Amino acid sequence: MMNMHTGWRRMFRVALAWVVLPLMLSGCLYQRHVVDDPGEHISLASIQAVISQESPVLYRDGETPIGVFFSQEHRIYVNADELPEAWVQAIVAAEDQRFFDHPGFDWRGITRAMIQNIKAGRVVAGGSTLTQQTAKNLFYRPDRSFRSKWEELVNALRLEAHYDKRTILEFYANQFHVSANGRGLGIAARYFFDKTPENLTVLECAFIAGLVKAPAKYNPFVGASEEQRLEARGRAKTRVGYVLDRMLDMGSIDAATHAELREQDIPFKRGTFRYDSSVLLDEVANRLEQAPFPEVFAALGIDNPSTAGVQVVTSLDVNAQLEATYSVWHHLTEIGPLLEGVGAEALVVSSNAAPPVTPDEPLTEHSFSLARVTGSDANRRTLSLDLGGRACTVDRSGIDRMAKVLAGARTKRRRRAGDKKDVSAIFAALPPGTLTWVSVREGATCDLELRPKLQGGLVVLEESSIRAMVGGNNNRNFNRVVDARRQLGSTWKILVYATAMHLGWTPTDLLDNRTGAFYFEGTWYYPRPDHNPQPFVSLDQAGTMSENIASIWLLHHLLDHTDAETFRAVAHNAGLTPEAVEDDRDVWIRRVRDEYGVLSTAGVLDRVAFNAAKLEVLSELAWDDPLRLEVQALHHGYGTARAASEIGAGDSRRAVKMRALEFNAQRFAELAPACAEQVRALTRFVADARVRPSAAAGAPAVGDELDSVALGPSPDSFSALSYRFSTEGRAELACGMGEEGWAPVDAILLERLSAVDAPRIPNLDELVLDGRLPYRLFASIQRTRQRRTAVLEGQDPYDFEVLRHHPDFRTLVALRHLAMRAAAYGVRSDLPPVMSLPLGAAEISLEEAALMIQGIATGQQWSFPGAVEMPDGGRQRTPPSDHGTLLVEEIRDRDGNVLWKAAPRPRLVGDPTVGRMTGAILRNVVRWGTGRRALSVARTDGQTVPLTGKTGTTNSFRNAAFCGFVPRSGVEGWSWADGYTLASYVGFDDNKPMSRGGVRIAGSSGALPGWMHTAAGLGSHGLLGKAEPGQSAELRVEGGFSRVALRADGTGIWEPVESISVEDADRFTVVWGAGVLADGTLDVARRLTLVPEDGVEAVSRPLPVRMGAEQDDAPEPIDTPDEDIDPFIAPEENP
Helix, strand or coil, X not given: CHHHHHHHHHHHHHHHHHHHHHHXXXXXXXXXXXXXXXXXXXXXXXXXXXXXXXXXXXXCCCCCEEEEECCHHHECCCCHHHCCHHHHHHHXXXXXXXXXCCCCCCHHHHHHHHHHHHHHCCCCCCXXXXXXXXXXXXXXXXXXXXXXXXXXXXXXHHHHHHCCHHHHHHHHHCCCEEECCEECHHHHHHHHHCCCHHHCCHHHHHHHHHHCCCHHXXXXXXXXXXXXXXXXXXXXXXXXXXXXXXHHHHCCCCHHHHHHHHHCCCCCCCCCCCCCCCHHHHXXXXXXXXXXXXXXXHHHCCCCHHHCCCEEEECCXXXXXXXXXXXXXXXXXXXXXXXXCCCHHHHCCCCCCXXXXXXXXXXXXXXXXXXXXXXXXXXXXXXXXXXXXXXEEECHHHHHHHHHHHHHHHHCCCCCCCCHHHHHHHHHHCCCCCEEEEEEEECCEEEEECCCCCEEEEEEEECCEEEEEECCCCCCCCCCCCCXXXXXXXXXXXXXXXXXXXXXXXXXXXXXXXXXXXXXXXXXXXXXXXXXXXCEEEHHHHHHCCCHHHHHHHHHCCCCCCCHHHHHHHHHHCCCCHHHHCCCHHHHHHHHHHHCCCCCCHHHHHHHHHHHHHHHHHCCCCCCCCHHHHHHHCECCCXXXXXXXXXXXCCCCHHHHHHHHHCEHHHHHHHHHHHHHHHHHHHHHHHHHHCCHHHHCCCCCHHHHXXXXXXCXXXXXXXXXXXXXXXXXXXXXXXXXXXXXCEECCHHHHHHHHCCCCCCCCCHHHCXXXXXXXXXXXXXXXXXXXXXXXXXXXXCCCCHHHXXXXXXXXXXXXXXXXXXXXXXXXXXXXXXXXXCHHHCCCEECHHHHHHHHHHHHHCXXXXXXXXXXXXXXXXXXXXXXXXXXXXXXXXXXXXXXEEXXXXXXXXXXXXXXXXXXXXXXXXXXXXXXXXXXXXXXXXXXXXXXXXEEEEEECHHHCCEEEEEEEEEEECCEEEEEEEEEEEEEEECCCCCCCEECCEECCHHHHHHHHHHHHHHHHHHCCCCECCCCCCCCCECCCCCEEEEEECCCCCCEXXXXXXXXXXXXXXXXXXXXXXXXXXXXXXXXXXXXXXXXXXXXXXEEECCCCCCCCCCCCCCCCCCCCCCCCCCCCXXXXX
16 A cells, blocks of 8 residues: 555656656746847847838849838837727737737637638638737748747747737837838828828728738729729728627627627728839739749748848849830820920929938939929020939920920920920929929930829830839829720731731731721621721731721631631630530530620521632632632621611711622622623624624714714613723723722713724623622632532531631631730730720730730740749749739848749740741831831940831820830841830820820820830940941841832732842831742742640641632632523522
């Protein structure tokens, strides 16, 4: 018994030792490392230094600062005794309900979070206390290892040991991110409610307490659209509801107050702090909150990068940004007042601000600054300025520039110069002591600047890395490069031309530029030209002169060069084949009919057969045969009568619309039999007239001839015919009325044809329908249509082989393919499937537009994976971001050590040869088209840079854009494969028209000037390479390409001209794989490149010489029909 008691006592002593000794040891360690010697970092001075530390954001040189996150100017420090009690209760309720009871960590909270996470199967709750969160924000944690987490816990204990709860809340309250460069409770109160903290209501305190974990998610001021801002308000109300519920649970508010506050809307009222946001810093902050950076910072143990003191190195080039900013603002100063009608008083900056005092810093050319007027001389037209201790002068040229602007604003028209009254107004508005905005032109010479309501944006890309980004005329608050969605007008045509060349078209192909009628899914579309166009133009010329009609025509016929196999590949690429829905017929029909609006019924099969017949006939015509355009222009006739009835009598374009609609097979099938009979009758009449005795006796008098003609049928007998004589004197007959140069059959014609030496009367097979389409071609189409109709009898209307020739389905595939091509280049906005897309019917961001132009030019899309440099010396790869552009290149610690670095990776998504040919078109826009003012503005090493680009202007002048490529010079000349993509736009934020009086702002006058001066700035800073003396001012022609001269009007090919200099050719373009055939015509290689799947490189392959013919059913030859066979079988009755 004694031994048993002894055993229990021994076990008790051992157990006591295992409990007491660790507790004693822990107590000693706690006393030693937490209380007595916590470390210098726990001192109040060190903590305040951490709270005040800045996180610099740098240009890509890694040295020049763009700005800092959370500098002293971006916070309003709130002391512990100034914390609103309602906010204290709200933050405790939302984040740590046992804050005032635990010693820095909370076992209950940790256990509760573990249980919730286990139940959810993922992390849905955290167990960190407010003290632990404060410690994480204050003290750098190198990684997420157990050791780092332990150190974080110890730091929380140290805070609890040395500071009271209210002071810990003070630390916390001055750290959290609010918006842009603002941080802490004081900024939150000012920014969201325009109040000081002590004036916040309970509801407002609940909102601020709820946003600390994700401020951007609940910010109602920063969305790109009103819809997004309303969504943020909705999320904010939900979050506030959660906080109020927790406050009710804690007893911080009673049930009545809870119910009342739950029903109230959050009374947002945006205020400002000393420095508003910069769009550059905003965008950097935005991207740091998105993948892969949360994972990057997690791997590095950084919970709040904005307060961790890290250095963010961007892709922005300091000189490119300087020039882009100057070009945009400087130009907006010159055109904004023309639209807004402001006077000289707008030059005055009414603000308590003052120029920053920087007397030791030299003036930077093309920089902007506030300036104080120190003196003026109206006689010499000069102003003396102080720019923070640096002197600058506005000279006569600067005064005259501003007088010209003000004169235009006053008279509502552009002026060559201002009047004396405008000069006097400037000096009257700017007496000594006045503040005004200026830019530094050069040296110590400045120009006056304005900040009009008119806005703009500009972005510079190099291999998808952003080198410059200008979000407006002050580059603050709203980023018009990434957040604004605008219609960019005819810049979309570039995508259409490039996509066409990916599908077998070439720059030398002729397009129909006559007014046309284009039918798609129940709607007729008649594009309107914006100038007097040529009737036929090459694809190159269509781009050069920005031809509206030809561009829509090209979209409508985008797939005309595809055979059955190629068309199916394109459709499958666009998700429009039965295989895309696993051959489920019901799903396939729902997709085609219900989702995309393509109706295919038995009644539609005749139109399908007609379309198939046209494509078959096209396959037998040479690429450069102008009759191709007439075959392509021929309508079936379905819906034309109704469309004609809907054209109002007062429509100024009624005649050309009607003519386009009347060129249809149904009308010709009804008209042609009468024409054939009248040709026979005319032939008989002339034969009879020529053998009359009066003719045999000699040449009769004119009167006798008229008498003899009068004995025959009257001209009315030939009412279905019209005629003309060729330059060689040959008679030509048309069925129907030809266009200019054709006339109805009259007595003069009958008289001339009756003469013995009269020209031969055309045979029936030489008859031309409406003076455009030969009888023989139409007859071939009709016979082929009949054969096709017989084949289609009984077929499933939604069979893919039927849909392949369905007009709506072909157009749908073309539009989908166009959208996919844009998406491959980086366009994420949805593109509407409408025929007006080439004219700018889609809204995208300027960033997306630049990516699209870059992708077209190079055939490449870039992604940006990266790698984290781990503390143990290892490297952890990170996936690419969701952005198509790179803005953050590196992240460094406070000592400059690289923590993460991007690793750009290109992928081929298009054919580079197409990019080169597109480049030649865009170069021609600058040489001969709407971009002419940029022809010689950019220079480097004394050599002119061959700029390329395309203007865009939307209806009513609401937006003006210019997008293009700026090449870099290498040892072999100007390289298309190496350079910068620039995109710019100008417009009002409310999308109102840019017109006033006689002023109209288009792409060439609104967006191009800022674009081209940015390009010039790149050259002046050596960013465009080094040009050799005597180097050609044109893009070099690489191996495999040929320079082809065009006729002066751009409508066709002159000849291949490897030997013809740029100066000798009227106009030229560049084609791939050109050669001369035996008959002297040009043979141009045609290629097919589909849009690749994600992660796959694009593959190009040559197309055969003939496209469009059936693989299993060779087309019959096009010949003259026998006269006893009537090919004019009318299509189905027009409903």
